[in-house]
Amino acid sequence: SSTRLQSPSNPVVKMAPKAPKFEIKTPKGTRDWSGSDMVLREKIFKTITDVFKRHGGVTIDTPVFELKEILAGKYGEDSKLIYDLADQGGEICSLRYDLTVPFARYLAMNKDVTQIKRYHLAKVYRRDQPAVKKGRMREFYQCDFDIAGVYDPMIPDAEIIRIINEVFEGLGWKGNYTIKLNSRKILDGIFQVCGVPDNLIRPVSSAVDKLDKMPWEDVRKEMVDEKRLAPEAADKIGQYVLLKGKRDLLEKLKKDEALTANASMQQGFADMELLFEYLDAFGADHSVSFDLSLARGLDYYTGIIYEVVTEGSAPKVSGADATAAKAKKKKGKSGDGDEDRSDDPTVGIGSVAAGGRYDNLVGMFSGKTQVPCVGISFGIDRIFSIMRANQVKKDRKNEVDVFVMAFGGGKDFTGLLKERSQVCARLWDAGIKAEFLYKVKPKLQNQFKAAENNGVPFALILGEDELAQGKVKIKEMGLPDDHALKEGELISFENLEQEVKARLDQKKRLD
């Protein structure tokens, strides 16, 4: 059997006939979350939900699958990425593609809810080509905050921008992110002024949206060759969509007579003017870039749109290199779009948050009743992948504060299992996080190893002699050799809960 153990190919299967023949893994584009990854992700969640609650948000939870009809016609070209459930009799359902359409469906169903600030942290599903290391997953978390209801214009829109700033500053990204901002009304106005026919406005818009990944020449080519836009219209568009700025850009555009004559443009200007005024009052304009190249793909946006980018959002390689790499890639492609693109330089992390105003989506479900909405969605997996890469200090493995140990040796050593159990029960009763080794007669060394391994800050060590004197030893882990309490202190067994609590509180204050 030693020969079999040394067999180079899959020794486990050979050793154990019961092992399954298929590879044990998670489905492509999905992953397990555990250990310090999970601790970091939970921290990000807490930062975000704290901001949402600070602004009066309440949370709603919707099912992971919806009736297929609910999702139909909401995502344009991306509808092909929706996961369907198998037809096993009964209703035909699909996994949710985002949290926005389910929210609109909820509002259409609950007509008494006319105004709400809701947040929702949950997973969504897209049958897209994955790039796991860059946080591009098929199952991924979205963290959404939306303000629904009829209000005076642009006030909730400005508060959403303020929320974006609070989240990224809360995550420690101050100075390292940009909120790209534009307006569908302004974009539509530009397209109309440039002579784009109505039926080409959405296709041309989606070409413009690629300006963060491609140079203008390629985008122009796509407009003219693929979308059949007149070359002179494309050239006019090029004069506008490459412009970026803040309030100054707005002032510049307002001097353009062709633009100011357009009705959609006038509305867009009025919106943007108010928005900048309110952002100023909220102290939330510092990271904003008014960027005419931002178009956003989804069909349902009607007003301002925004997207948050950071270093790493754009691909490392673009333009001619990207086209070359793409051509090379296509050759070797297996065809099912399943392979991971983590190491593909033409794939960036993409935007880390995005959203906008969508005033007509609820009406697509409810008919008469419109509930205008504005919202933001944070891409948690992408945010995570950036923060993980920059993380220096490792987190504790669990939250346990006290490891309860037995000290003793020789053949008379009982292991004090009953005493350790009772002490743990007393600590748990007092709300103190505690654990012990599941062994009747554990070695002291193994108990310390287990405590160190989980990063537990205190050891509570029971010994027969000390117990006989009504005492127990407490020892803070990881103290330097010359520390006065390096060897621990004897405390009263009777009051051990209070003694432990006092030390935990003190350590918390010092940390």
Next chain:
Amino acid sequence: SSTRLQSPSNPVVKMAPKAPKFEIKTPKGTRDWSGSDMVLREKIFKTITDVFKRHGGVTIDTPVFELKEILAGKYGEDSKLIYDLADQGGEICSLRYDLTVPFARYLAMNKDVTQIKRYHLAKVYRRDQPAVKKGRMREFYQCDFDIAGVYDPMIPDAEIIRIINEVFEGLGWKGNYTIKLNSRKILDGIFQVCGVPDNLIRPVSSAVDKLDKMPWEDVRKEMVDEKRLAPEAADKIGQYVLLKGKRDLLEKLKKDEALTANASMQQGFADMELLFEYLDAFGADHSVSFDLSLARGLDYYTGIIYEVVTEGSAPKVSGADATAAKAKKKKGKSGDGDEDRSDDPTVGIGSVAAGGRYDNLVGMFSGKTQVPCVGISFGIDRIFSIMRANQVKKDRKNEVDVFVMAFGGGKDFTGLLKERSQVCARLWDAGIKAEFLYKVKPKLQNQFKAAENNGVPFALILGEDELAQGKVKIKEMGLPDDHALKEGELISFENLEQEVKARLDQKKRLD
């Protein structure tokens, strides 16, 4: 058009030709969670996770779908309830049926994880007949805690029972729940001693498991008529499986010579003996009932098993009535098992938590490497439906502490939108939860109504005269008419953050 408005049948569709033709709803057996339901559910989650962390638990998150092969052959007869994803090319996947099999798959994939206490709160999916009002859903939350690894026997098993007690006491159920406890080894021993052939042990076991819903006569009939068990074997089983007790029952069984001669029984006795000893040390034996009728359906249990029941767990109607009701029901049944059974008296809430030891499940994936496990799963939706029915006091609608308002009137009233925005920004900067009305010129009355509606405890009222003096008014909501501060207090505008914080802290101490 007023005629159309008064039309009795679906006026919305008639008014708005764009409204969809299908009913806007969630899929059968699923629901949205919002409002005070959501607040209560979040409270339950927090109680449970606090207990899990107190015992050193760390959380793991797995994908909502797994490769279909992973779930195959794990759930016995219930496999037909698994939801499959449609075959859209690529891998064939199914929605998870529980959190235990994905955890076992995780352990098999991560061979370096040999010992772990993990918890997981997540949704699972079963194509079962729903009873929504009783918390029997097709999409429902499980809250699992499992201890994996090789340890000295029965120590982790006892800690799981302690955890069950902490959770239900934390939820305020003290004295209102029972932990039914049994052992697969004891049950198998009884079946062997009673002369059940090996191939009938699982079918007979699943018949015994129905004793909480059916009288013994019906269970006996099922064994003899359906499972083809010899009548004398069934009668012998009847002498044992109706017994209940605590340590006394264990002592009684140990005096039965037929039982003590059986090898499986000897192991079961030794386990149970240790378990009772450890439960005593943990102070965790008070709610336990050693119940020989508990069998649990799932194939993977190997040692002790348990199930937590409460008032409402059992159906209101049983025995002959149940059979009659069942016969009546079958007649009117549409056949797809889709209709809701909330009002069916033969359906109880069922168990609110369940689990056991499963030592071989990880090996089903990894082949050679076994990782023994013991765990518990809390049925959150059932726990919720019981607590919701008993709830008296309503919760606040959001967590906002301060509603920022403008006071003024007449045609010169500006609405102070800029000032309200700036004050909110200062409060948010200070970490204080605040909101204001999204209206340029709001009426004071409407601002108070909005604050009352959300249960916001403090109003901060800006007025031009007060601002000119560097002051702002703070008013605690809901004070009695004769309270000295009923009309509010003027505080310094410059230090409003500290002034607000001091009042929030004070209110928190008093509440």
